[in-house]
Amino acid sequence: MERPKYIIALIFTLLIAINSNASNKSLIYNAYINNNMSQWKTVIDEMQNKSNKNIELIAELVNYQYGYIAWCLGNDKHPEAKLYLELSEENLDYLEQKNYNSSFVNAYKSAFYGYNIALNNLLAPFIGNKSLNSAQKAIQLDGKNPYGFIQYGNAQFYMPAIFGGSKTEAINYYKKAEVLMESNKLTIVDDWNYLNLLINLAQSYQTLNNYDMAKYYCEKLMRIEPNFLWVKNELYPKILNEKTKN
Numbered sequence: 001m002e003r004p005k006y007i008i009a010l011i012f013t014l015l016i017a018i019n020s021n022a023s024n025k026s027l028i029y030n031a032y033i034n035n036n037m038s039q040w041k042t043v044i045d046e047m048q049n050k051s052n053k054n055i056e057l058i059a060e061l062v063n064y065q066y067g068y069i070a071w072c073l074g075n076d077k078h079p080e081a082k083l084y085l086e087l088s089e090e091n092l093d094y095l096e097q098k099n100y101n102s103s104f105v106n107a108y109k110s111a112f113y114g115y116n117i118a119l120n121n122l123l124a125p126f127i128g129n130k131s132l133n134s135a136q137k138a139i140q141l142d143g144k145n146p147y148g149f150i151q152y153g154n155a156q157f158y159m160p161a162i163f164g165g166s167k168t169e170a171i172n173y174y175k176k177a178e179v180l181m182e183s184n185k186l187t188i189v190d191d192w193n194y195l196n197l198l199i200n201l202a203q204s205y206q207t208l209n210n211y212d213m214a215k216y217y218c219e220k221l222m223r224i225e226p227n228f229l230w231v232k233n234e235l236y237p238k239i240l241n242e243k244t245k246n
Contacts, residue, residue, distance in 0.1 A: 025190055028064050032192040033228045040068055048087060055098055062091050066111055067192060073118050085115050103142035110134035110151040114158065128163065131155045149177035150197060157204060171204045195225060202235065211243035 024043055031040040047053070047061045065088035072081035089112055096105045113131035117124045132155045138148030153173035159165025174197060181187070181194050188194040202217035218236040221228060 024060065024064070028067070029190040029192050032067070032195065033225055033230075035230060037068070037071055040064070040071070044068055044084075055095065055100055058091050059095060059100060059104060062088055062095070062108055063193070065091070066108060067196070069115055073115065078119055081115065082119055085112060085119070088112065101142075103138045103145040103148055106134045106138035106141065107145065107147040107151045110138065110148075110155060114151075114154060128159065132159070144180055146177035146180040146197075147193075149173045149180065150193075150200075153177065153200070157200075167204055167207055171201065171208075174201050174204065195221060195228065198224075199231070199235070202231075202239070206239055206242065209242075209246060211239055211246065214239045215243065 024047065027043050028040060031037065031043070044061060044064045047057065047064070050057070053061070065084050069081050069084050069088065072078070072084065088108075092105060092108050092112065095101075110131045110133075113127045113134065116127060117131070132152070135148055135152035135155055138145060139152060142148065150173070153170040156166050156173065157170035177197055178201065181191075181197065198217050198221050202214045202221070205211070205214040205217065215236075218231055218239055221231045222236065226232075
């Protein structure tokens with residue numbers, strides 16, 4: 001008689017976990033499109049402070065911390081970026097110790113090497129190749145993991161050409177990630193990573209003065225998420241203005 005009660009309790013617990021993960025994903029997505037980084041910070045702080053985090057929640061948290069660190073670096077909040085980088089590296093180390101998805105782990109290792117370089121450019125000669133190699137390993141371990149391709153693209157984009165970086169090569173890898181993400185329509189619903197990838201493509205083409213393709217990706221973004229006001233009101237007009245001048 002007790003067994004059915006146990007099963008019901010287990011199913012109930014799993015449903016709560018699934019709903020919680022879905023809620024976190026939606027909150028982060030809304031924070032992203034509205035540039036509400038205080039909300040983003042609240043979500044990751046609450047997730048970090050949970051005492052009973054399962055391994056999937058920690059992996060999800062690493063992704064959200066990764067996004068928040070990027071924002072901190074882009075807004076000259078280096079002490080905060082350093083703090084959250086330390087937390088996310090601890091979480092990633094835990095995932096690696098638990099033999100979590102090795103492709104996932106290596107993709108974020110690549111990203112975190114890059115963040116360490118952003119915090120201290122003097123580290124570039126020592127860990128620049130580690131970032132590239134970790135991204136390559138992520139791809140080798142799982143050729144269907146878009147995050148490996150994204151991180152390899154990021155490494156190529158930010159690495160100076162004198163050291164082998166190539167923005168054209170970065171775009172090639174971003175586009176491979178785009179195809180992989182779009183092959184599963186369900187996973188890209190309310191996914192900040194997908195929108196961020198499309199922004200990477202728009203801005204990469206903008207950097208190369210290919211304004212037609214930059215415009216194409218801005219328009220794609222606005223079709224997918226009409227409420228992404230930063231793209232509509234800032235990035236898109238800027239690209240159109242540069243296109244007119246050139």
